[in-house]
Amino acid sequence: MLGNKNHLLGIAILLIASVGLYYGTRTEEDKLASAMESAVEDHEREEALIYASKLLELQPGHPQAKRVIAQSVAIFTQLQAAREGLSEFWNRSDAAPLDAETLYRGLQESRKHLAKAKNIDAEFETTLEFEEKLDEAQAQLVYLFASNALAIGNDTVSRASKEYEKISHVFESAASSRYLSRFLSVNSSWSSVGSADPSAKMELEKELVKMNDVESLVAEYPGESAKRVVRSLQAYTQSVRKTMDTLLMPNGNYHDFIKSAGKRTSSFKKAQQRLANRIPDSFDATDDYADLLKGIYEYDLFENQAVPAIVGRNQTL
Numbered sequence: 001m002l003g004n005k006n007h008l009l010g011i012a013i014l015l016i017a018s019v020g021l022y023y024g025t026r027t028e029e030d031k032l033a034s035a036m037e038s039a040v041e042d043h044e045r046e047e048a049l050i051y052a053s054k055l056l057e058l059q060p061g062h063p064q065a066k067r068v069i070a071q072s073v074a075i076f077t078q079l080q081a082a083r084e085g086l087s088e089f090w091n092r093s094d095a096a097p098l099d100a101e102t103l104y105r106g107l108q109e110s111r112k113h114l115a116k117a118k119n120i121d122a123e124f125e126t127t128l129e130f131e132e133k134l135d136e137a138q139a140q141l142v143y144l145f146a147s148n149a150l151a152i153g154n155d156t157v158s159r160a161s162k163e164y165e166k167i168s169h170v171f172e173s174a175a176s177s178r179y180l181s182r183f184l185s186v187n188s189s190w191s192s193v194g195s196a197d198p199s200a201k202m203e204l205e206k207e208l209v210k211m212n213d214v215e216s217l218v219a220e221y222p223g224e225s226a227k228r229v230v231r232s233l234q235a236y237t238q239s240v241r242k243t244m245d246t247l248l249m250p251n252g253n254y255h256d257f258i259k260s261a262g263k264r265t266s267s268f269k270k271a272q273q274r275l276a277n278r279i280p281d282s283f284d285a286t287d288d289y290a291d292l293l294k295g296i297y298e299y300d301l302f303e304n305q306a307v308p309a310i311v312g313r314n315q316t317l
Contacts, residue, residue, distance in 0.1 A: 029058050036068055043123040045072045046307050053310050069314050075117045076311045079130060079301050082113035090293050100141055101217060103292075107138045111222055126301060133299055137292035139225035143283045145214045146233045146275055153240040156207045157247075157268055163200055164247035164261055168254075201248055208244065211237045232275040239271035 032055040039048035049072040052065040059065075086106050111134060117127045215237045221230045246264040250257050302308055 078113040078117040082110040135223035142226035160247040229278040243268040
């Protein structure tokens with residue numbers, strides 16, 4: 001009888017121990033799950049990933065943990081792709097010149113990866129900090145393009161002005177001619193009297209193509225640092241085009257031509273000054289723009305060095 005009691009007591013102790021162990025395990029899982037969700041809510045993706053990984057070790061197949069890991073791994077994968085996509089620039093030979101436009105396009109591609117990361121978590125601090133690094137580099141390139149555009153536009157309008165002087169001189173002579181002035185006023189054909197040298201106009205068109213290409217390149221600039229510069233650059237490019245057309249293609253009589261040229265040249269100077277004022281005084285066009293990538297290359301995407309291994313193990317989760 002006593003033996004049976006001892007046997008039953010032993011079973012009871014085992015049951016109690018089993019129940020305690022069960023609830024102890026469940027409590028640990030609950031703690032991890034709660035910490036994981038809190039980390040996600042606070043946009044602490046590294047902590048969330050670590051908690052989720054531990055939770056899966058205790059309970060393989062835990063749906064919330066798998067979801068958090070999948071999202072966090074996707075974020076870090078996009079961040080890694082954003083940085084690795086620029087590796088060709090900092091791994092290039094020192095003898096190879098840096099093509100600013102190619103670099104700008106590379107930064108644009110990196111931003112696409114960041115956009116995908118932000119679609120998952122728009123407030124993850126690492127993503128936002130890395131985006132700032134990209135924007136700093138891209139903004140400097142926008143300033144470079146704007147500075148170059150100022151020089152090209154100024155040269156283009158100056159050369160167009162010389163052609164304009166030739167045309168206006170011919171027009172002035174025609175206007176002083178009693179016969180021509182009467183004929184032209186009747187037939188409104190002043191453009192037949194004088195026009196720009198076709199070869200000179202073609203050369204100026206080539207310069208405008210360069211400006212238009214740069215304008216198209218920066219048109220989709222998504223950052224904040226140089227947004228106003230981009231808008232002023234677009235307005236300036238349009239002003240150069242309109243000024244050149246006005247100076248080289250007579251429209252109306254002699255006095256109309258002179259008046260239009262003066263008005264358009266004045267507008268050009270305002271657009272030119274507006275763009276120049278947008279470029280920060282700290283900008284130095286002689287900088288080595290490869291150095292812009294230094295901050296991106298050296299930026300550590302991971303604070304906790306255990307995270308890269310977790311990301312690597314779960315790339316296909």
